[in-house]
Amino acid sequence: MQSVIRTHLESVSSHSCYATELSFINSSTRRRSPPEWIMKTFCSVWLLLSLVELRPALPVSQETPLACRGPADPALQQPETPEEMDTTGDLEPTHYPARRAATVALHYLNTRHGSPYRVFGLQQVHKASAEDVAAGGRKYSLDFSVTTSPSGSAGPALRCSAEVLFPRTERHTPPDVQLNCEALQQLNSTAEDEAFYQKYITPDSAVSAQYLPDSYGNMSEDMQPFWRLARVAASFIMLRESSENTEFNMAQVASITQQESSEKQLMLDYVVLLHDLPSQEIIQWKLLASWSPDSGVRVLQMEWQPRCPHATKPPN
């Protein structure tokens, strides 16, 4: 037992705690002076807490730099994931498991109904529960409200229910979403969408821009619908890449270049930066999106782009 503690201390503690604990183990009858007593208490508490999960100090690894690795790479997901507790049965709506599942439902909603003047955002999760399914995987049942940008919290909130299934497969499989929102069918293409379409479907239109918003969070009003379109297009990628261990938002649009319109669709080349909360990584994707008020948003091509000085081969 002592040697186990010793090994653990070596790997986890600083020298001062190690020395103090060693002296404590070796000579428990010696009277201790006040500073040493304080140190001993602190180190004992420290030892106690560190013993909760006996884990040897791990070596530093440097294989392919993380930002150069592929999407849905296990390393991208939160490492050292502890055993997930309380993630079956009723879920606390403000806790992250419910929120992550709701975020996935939002990505799905945006792929189906998003537009330059309508991006859905999560307002609140009302109720949530989860259960393991026979085929392997976990299914979340959600009751939540969404807002739409640009009006945001000023506009009406829609009540939705969804079932989000995260499969458990060796290689990543995208989640499956069944979704129902009230009054969704009544949502028609807005007048602003129409006007935007008419303005940029003209043959000589060639919009291009970089870094939306800029470093200060600012963006011209003209570019906002393009930024919202990017969020919708990025939702296809975020949906596909999501798991229970990810939580994606679009951090920034690195670039947008309008391509020649095709079959009455606006064609836009985007480079988007996605942010994953648990790993805190910024992941770059290049994509080609089309949109028209009638067809909605479609992503025709998507390509993960490594962000590293010495780019390595992208994954398959």
Next chain:
Amino acid sequence: MKGSVMSVLVVLALVAQDRVACGLEDKSYDYTKYHTMDEISAWMSQMERENPDVASSMIYGRTYENRNITLLKIGFTGATPKKAVWMDCGIHAREWIAPAFCQHFVKEILGSYQTDPKVNMLFKNLDFYITPVLNMDGYIYSWKDNTTRLWRKSRSPGTGNCTCFGTDLNRNFYANWGMVGISRNCCSEIYNGPTPLSETEAQAVTDFLGAHQNQLLCYLTIHSYGQLILVPYGHPNISAPNYNELMEVGLAAANAIKAVHGKSYKVGTSPDVLYANSGSSRDFARLIGIPYSFTFELRDEGDYGFLLPEDQIQPTCEEAYQGAMSIINYIHDKNFRGSAITVTATLWTTLVASWISSANVF
């Protein structure tokens, strides 16, 4: 006619002099814009110069790139060491709204301690130690160009074979270091460093908190984004002994925040409302006995994320200020009961007196 013009001019001159004496409103420092490190350093010197009785700066460490890590110490000078509140902003470089909040907080307390009896009492009984930008190297790097804006970590070079830069400072503290929510890949955004306290910035905070252990009542660390108030610990299996009280205080702060502009902040441990993590400064503070330790994750919830528009700086800072003050006032009133009662009694006496005197007019 000439008399009234003269009296107007005299009044204006007095007002102008009063504003100059206050110093803060008249200067052109724009608290609704993001500022470079140079601007923030100059502003800190200005705060010190203009408020010599209550504000002084302290250098308590160096960054990897050899910059002086500086805090502002604010409060009335006392004979004996006073109890204190610590606030740091900008542990993570890309979270620009956090340093903006620290500046706003300093401006607010310096601008109100002479007129607001509650803030005056705080200055009397407490010292504020406020670090506007902790990760100065990272912050400066995030201002370099568009490609560096989303940098998070420190700027120390990788050790051994590592060709990537930086350690996540908020995984580098001596608090369950390396246990959960970290990566051993040195290129990762949550790389916790080759060893605990490998980063001089984390070492500086550790040294200061250790030296002021007995004085510090409150540890606040400001981040973005997410709209959260996090209580210790980041490890799912470990609870702070005063978890219930921390939750109560946190929930009260979230209510105070909501009252300002209607924004919801969720309250809980990191493993509950965000993700498990270890080696955070908040956990370290709680571990060494600072009873009230909170992480604030400011606006927004993912729309703009780290790139919070400048027109949201003011409302974000206003609501976060109420949240922070809710916590600080709770702690103050709990530790200085007599003073709190005196302030309340003074307020009531003043109110009653003015009521009586106005009643006497009629």
